[in-house]
Amino acid sequence: MSALAEAEEDADTPARDHWSLLSQGAEARVYGLDLCGLPAVAKHRHRKAYRIAALDGRLRRDRTLAEARALARCRARGVPAPAVLGVDAARCVLYLERVPGPTARAFVDANRADPARLGAVLAALGGAVARLHAAGLVHGDLTTSNAVCRAADDVVLIDFGLAGASAQVEDRAVDLYVLERALASTHRDADGLVAAVLAAYAAAAADAKQVLRRLDAVRARGRKRECFG
Numbered sequence: 196m197s198a199l200a201e202a203e204e205d206a207d208t209p210a211r212d213h214w215s216l217l218s219q220g221a222e223a224r225v226y227g228l229d230l231c232g233l234p235a236v237a238k239h240r241h242r243k244a245y246r247i248a249a250l251d252g253r254l255r256r257d258r259t260l261a262e263a264r265a266l267a268r269c270r271a272r273g274v275p276a277p278a279v280l281g282v283d284a285a286r287c288v289l290y291l292e293r294v295p296g297p298t299a300r301a302f303v304d305a306n307r308a309d310p311a312r313l314g315a316v317l318a319a320l321g322g323a324v325a326r327l328h329a330a331g332l333v334h335g336d337l338t339t340s341n342a343v344c345r346a347a348d349d350v351v352l353i354d355f356g357l358a359g360a361s362a363q364v365e366d367r368a369v370d371l372y373v374l375e376r377a378l379a380s381t382h383r384d385a386d387g388l389v390a391a392v393l394a395a396y397a398a399a400a401a402d403a404k405q406v407l408r409r410l411d412a413v414r415a416r417g418r419k420r421e422c423f424g
């Protein structure tokens with residue numbers, strides 16, 4: 196069965212013939228479409244049969260609205276993130292500006308042999324996270340799949356379903372820890388990648404010293420958990 200046909204079986208799907216499936220994630224399907232001539236995506240958080248229906252509906256709607264809210268705040272505060280073009284809360288669909296380019300994951304893997312491009316994208320990623328934190332937000336799921344490269348030095352953050360308002364040093368450090376772990380599990384020889392992202396963050400974030408000191412503590416807690424369960 197084609198992905199679109201499968202999506203159409205889902206009774207609450209908003210999918211249309213001229214939409215093309217770009218990504219099928221655990222929580223959401225992302226479609227490419229044209230909205231009044233603008234390249235757009237529709238992110239549909241589909242039903243999860245294993246959840247109780249009422250809870251599932253509320254969770255999907257809450258995450259859709261949380262993502263729209265966080266993206267709106269990003270745009271207002273100069274954080275590189277896609278513009279929100281529309282929200283269909285009843286169907287749990289978010290219409291966003293489509294950011295052209297590969298994910299940072301693909302970009303990093305394609306440019307491992309090119310130190311200048313690799314350095315540029317990691318610096319842009321660290322800088323984007325610093326701007327996000329300066330805007331009073333934490334992302335909640337920073338990975339190289341949740342960033343799109345418009346150019347080597349122009350990285351746009353996406354996937355704000357778990358984002359929230361926080362200016363806490365602890366929350367910022369956990370955000371960086373999640374990113375560090377994601378780099379290590381997605382890319383080979385990730386130590387240099389992590390160091391480059393953190394250096395860019397340190398150069399751009401006002402309270403970077405405190406956050407990076409806390410990151411050490413978060414790492415130590417993580418190691419303890421690994422040892423003792």
Ligand SMILES: Nc1ncnc2c1ncn2[C@@H]1O[C@H](COP(=O)(O)OP(=O)(O)OP(=O)(O)O)[C@@H](O)[C@H]1O
Binds near residue numbers: 220223224225
């Ligand atoms: N605004 C956008 N512009 C271009 N591509 C996008 C955009 N939003 C999402 N994508 C593509 O779709 C993929 C999945 O999107 P996203 O990370 O937002 O959802 P997800 O991880 O499947 O869902 P969830 O938020 O439930 O974790 C991205 O990795 C990216 O390739």
Ligand SMILES: [Mg+2]
Binds near residue numbers: 220340341354
């Ligand atoms: Mg994602």
